Amino acid sequence: MSLSRFARAGAGEVVEGVEVGGHLDFAGTSTISWHGPRAEVALRVGAWSTSLSGRRDVGAQHEAPALGERYKSAVTAAQIPDRVHHPIFARLYNRVAAALDQAGAAEHRQALLAGLRGRVVEVGAGTGLNFAHYPDTVTEVVAVEPEPYLRERATETARHAPVKVVVVEGTAEAIPLDDESLDAGVASLVLCSVRDQAAALAELRRVIRPGGELRFYEHVLAQDARWARRQRRADRIWSWFAGGCHLTRQTGDAIRQAGFNVEACERFLFEPGWPSKLAAPHILGRARR
Numbered sequence: 001m002s003l004s005r006f007a008r009a010g011a012g013e014v015v016e017g018v019e020v021g022g023h024l025d026f027a028g029t030s031t032i033s034w035h036g037p038r039a040e041v042a043l044r045v046g047a048w049s050t051s052l053s054g055r056r057d058v059g060a061q062h063e064a065p066a067l068g069e070r071y072k073s074a075v076t077a078a079q080i081p082d083r084v085h086h087p088i089f090a091r092l093y094n095r096v097a098a099a100l101d102q103a104g105a106a107e108h109r110q111a112l113l114a115g116l117r118g119r120v121v122e123v124g125a126g127t128g129l130n131f132a133h134y135p136d137t138v139t140e141v142v143a144v145e146p147e148p149y150l151r152e153r154a155t156e157t158a159r160h161a162p163v164k165v166v167v168v169e170g171t172a173e174a175i176p177l178d179d180e181s182l183d184a185g186v187a188s189l190v191l192c193s194v195r196d197q198a199a200a201l202a203e204l205r206r207v208i209r210p211g212g213e214l215r216f217y218e219h220v221l222a223q224d225a226r227w228a229r230r231q232r233r234a235d236r237i238w239s240w241f242a243g244g245c246h247l248t249r250q251t252g253d254a255i256r257q258a259g260f261n262v263e264a265c266e267r268f269l270f271e272p273g274w275p276s277k278l279a280a281p282h283i284l285g286r287a288r289r
Contacts, residue, residue: 124190
């Protein structure tokens with residue numbers, strides 16, 4: 001299947017952050033602060049504010065997004081994993097990713113998302129570069145991003161997206177949504193850097209309904225033996241510089257091993273500049289839950 005036969009990328013209300021332990025404080029109509037022994041973070045929801053139990057302020061303009069019982073229980077049971085924090089890489093990524101989009105990655109994103117429908121979760125949303133490409137057949141995108149700086153940029157991007165986007169704090173290994181509550185999941189240049197790829201894919205399979213889709217766009221281990229050896233030699237230092245990104249993951253095989261039926265998978269090289277040559281082997285495709 002060619003890239004041209006695969007999607008288009010996406011706006012709306014924004015939710016940011018959740019931590020554990022304590023009580024909720026209301027602060028006007030735009031912020032809910034969660035105070036406790038382990039953290040203090042705000043839920044920012046555009047023009048409205050609400051408690052986790054669903055209370056809504058008078059004059060609110062938008063309904064609070066349904067983040068699921070798992071999200072609420074994570075707050076009360078202190079199940080949110082260690083926070084991801086890569087401040088230097090996050091700021092570099094913001095520039096590098098935009099340059100890669102201009103070099104052709106934007107076309108890959110469009111192909112990735114073409115034809116998606118219904119409610120979608122995107123794990124590791126970064127700065128929200130996919131948001132503009134979601135088709136209008138998508139009713140809501142829940143964008144999960146653990147890194148604070150990237151999440152803040154994604155929150156800004158979501159305000160201008162063509163579809164409703166809700167940005168939340170979380171990791172791919174602990175998606176804050178209910179079982180089988182989504183029509184599709186999106187993994188875009190993120191399964192290379194999650195701490196536990198198998199756990200992340202298991203979480204995606206948990207939240208996607210039976211018959212739903214997983215769309216994936218990832219760089220992977222090369223099939224050429226010599227190239228793969230170079231990737232393995234460079235992986236440790238690459239990961240250190242690139243915020244935990246790995247060159248050596250065989251993500252296509254991992255998707256199948258997680259229980260997804262891969263319906264289409266295109267393998268291609270994308271190397272817009274010499275620094276990206278090691279990460280040039282890519283896959284783009286879709287799998288069925």
